[in-house]
Amino acid sequence: xxxxxxxxxxxxxxxxxxxxxxxxxxxxxxxxxxxxxxxxxxxxxxxxxxxxxxxxxxxxxxxxxxxxxxxxxxxxxxxx
Numbered sequence: 001x002x003x004x005x006x007x008x009x010x011x012x013x014x015x016x017x018x019x020x021x022x023x024x025x026x027x028x029x030x031x032x033x034x035x036x037x038x039x040x041x042x043x044x045x046x047x048x049x050x051x052x053x054x055x056x057x058x059x060x061x062x063x064x065x066x067x068x069x070x071x072x073x074x075x076x077x078x079x080x
Contacts, residue, residue: 013050014080019062020048022073026066036065 005013023033023044030044037044037058046052063070 011077012054015054015059015077016048016050018073018077018080019054022066022068022076023048023062028066033062033065037061
């Protein structure tokens with residue numbers, strides 16, 4: 001069944017995985033990230049779990065919070 005996932009789904013999963021790993025590499029909990037973004041821990045968990053879409057503004061704010069250059073973070077997604 002996993003062979004039937006769309007490119008959009010596959011890319012979405014990669015974005016979520018990279019954001020999760022990058023957050024952990026920054027030694028932040030979901031609660032820590034959520035506090036900075038004005039989100040709940042559940043909202044961060046939903047984003048990392050692929051149950052919430054990642055909007056461009058969210059991606060940029062997360063990159064800023066993690067102190068990662070947005071193009072570098074996008075490059076991580078594309079290499080994943």
